[in-house]
Amino acid sequence: MDYFAYKNKKLYCEDVNLQEIVEECGTPTYVYSKKTLERHVDVYKNAFKSHKNLICFSVKSLSNISILELINKKGCGFDVVSGGELKRALHAGADPKKIIFSGVGKSHDEILMGIKYEILSFNIESESEIKRIEEIASSENKVANVAIRFNPEVDSGGHEYIKTGRKGDKFGISSEESVLKIAKYIYKSNHLKLVGLACHIGSQILDLQSYKLTAKNIKDLSFKIKDLGNELDFLDLGGGLGIPYEQDDTPSPQDLISIIEEELKDMEERIILEPGRSISGNAGILLTKVEYIKDNFLIVDAAMNDLLRPALYKAKHDVWSLKEDDSNSKAWIIAGPVCESSDIIAKDIHTNAGEGDTLAIKTAGAYGFVMSSNYNSRMRSAEVLVDGKEFNIVRTRETFEDLIKNEIDLND
Numbered sequence: 483m484d485y486f487a488y489k490n491k492k493l494y495c496e497d498v499n500l501q502e503i504v505e506e507c508g509t510p511t512y513v514y515s516k517k518t519l520e521r522h523v524d525v526y527k528n529a530f531k532s533h534k535n536l537i538c539f540s541v542k543s544l545s546n547i548s549i550l551e552l553i554n555k556k557g558c559g560f561d562v563v564s565g566g567e568l569k570r571a572l573h574a575g576a577d578p579k580k581i582i583f584s585g586v587g588k589s590h591d592e593i594l595m596g597i598k599y600e601i602l603s604f605n606i607e608s609e610s611e612i613k614r615i616e617e618i619a620s621s622e623n624k625v626a627n628v629a630i631r632f633n634p635e636v637d638s639g640g641h642e643y644i645k646t647g648r649k650g651d652k653f654g655i656s657s658e659e660s661v662l663k664i665a666k667y668i669y670k671s672n673h674l675k676l677v678g679l680a681c682h683i684g685s686q687i688l689d690l691q692s693y694k695l696t697a698k699n700i701k702d703l704s705f706k707i708k709d710l711g712n713e714l715d716f717l718d719l720g721g722g723l724g725i726p727y728e729q730d731d732t733p734s735p736q737d738l739i740s741i742i743e744e745e746l747k748d749m750e751e752r753i754i755l756e757p758g759r760s761i762s763g764n765a766g767i768l769l770t771k772v773e774y775i776k777d778n779f780l781i782v783d784a785a786m787n788d789l790l791r792p793a794l795y796k797a798k799h800d801v802w803s804l805k806e807d808d809s810n811s812k813a814w815i816i817a818g819p820v821c822e823s824s825d826i827i828a829k830d831i832h833t834n835a836g837e838g839d840t841l842a843i844k845t846a847g848a849y850g851f852v853m854s855s856n857y858n859s860r861m862r863s864a865e866v867l868v869d870g871k872e873f874n875i876v877r878t879r880e881t882f883e884d885l886i887k888n889e890i891d892l893n894d
């Protein structure tokens with residue numbers, strides 16, 4: 483559920499008429515709803531009935547510092563995948579003891595930073611990585627907390643590019659033999675502590691049976707691991723819950739958590755989840771103005787550099803007009819101005835909007851702004867956070883000076 487809705491035929495975010503934001507901030511602009519973000523966090527947290535748990539918001543889905551601050555205030559931890567994300571989470575006030583560092587290619591400096599801050603865990607993905615972490619921890623005279631990310635051999639998630647939990651995928655460790663070998667190695671080390679087992683099977687997952695199977699696999703493997711050494715602090719089932727992009731019927735976090743709690747009912751470990759999209763996705767929209775009508779295209783001022791998902795994954799987004807459309811409006815293709823044929827934001831969108839009108843690309847909060855770029859030398863859009871009747875700019879629109887600030891003009 484989200485707080486974007488029509489009131490008197492005008493589209494609102496909470497109690498703010500989105501037209502006001504267009505007038506003050508221009509377009510394209512991302513708009514996020516504080517109430518929606520907080521509601522989604524509460525739904526996750528309140529769904530646990532029996533297990534100790536920690537919700538680590540996946541920073542990669544939406545990483546604006548003001549958003550991370552509000553998620554931090556709700557008591558969440560964070561799942562980060564780079565030094566930049568780790569710094570963002572810390573800047574937003576996160577407790578390092580609630581930070582999980584995932585990712586297949588952690589650099590020396592990123593590991594060092596995590597060790598210095600004594601984060602909750604590095605979710606490790608290879609034998610080479612565990613050796614690197616041990617070496618750095620030893621040089622710092624510290625003990626690094628680690629969890630092993632394994633592939634439960636579950637085929638789930640939407641597009642091929644967002645499936646991650648199968649053997650042979652780039653992420654995680656596929657063979658049980660390797661997982662057990664790494665566990666033995668960790669148990670013998672003076673600078674490593676095995677605190678958990680982790681997996682992440684993909685994104686935009688709509689079939690909860692994949693999670694049931696994953697929970698069973700993580701439980702079975704945890705027994706084998708504990709037989710080799712000590713108890714674990716947590717079992718981390720990753721993120722991935724799908725959300726309704728077009729009127730899909732999607733499972734809720736309550737459905738997800740009840741399946742996981744049932745499968746893990748005899749387990750003492752904390753359950754960690756790393757949701758991104760299901761917290762941030764429909765908490766954000768992208769406002770864009772119609773520049774031109776051409777044949778059956780509405781050419782808008784947002785493009786694939788602002789919202790890459792349709793071009794990258796063939797992802798679908800619903801598009802609403804700021805003035806509520808009537809039912810017999812014509813179907814349009816919404817296209818961006820970037821010089822690529824793949825710069826199509828959505829197809830078959832029924833709207834009465836014409837040149838100069840504004841559209842809201844829905845469900846754009848996750849993997850939206852964070853994937854934006856300066857392709858075609860386009861300035862990145864502004865970001866706005868709505869809180870009740872008020873709204874604040876939480877990132878200003880880029881300027882030409884921002885665009886060239888790291889370039890060195892050899893003629894100067």
Ligand SMILES: Cc1ncc(COP(=O)(O)O)c(C=O)c1O
Pocket residue numbers: 540543561584585682684685686720721722723756757758759760848
């Ligand atoms: C390790 C890990 N955790 C969590 C997530 C968040 O996934 P989602 O946004 O689908 O919940 C991702 C996304 O790819 C991920 O790679």
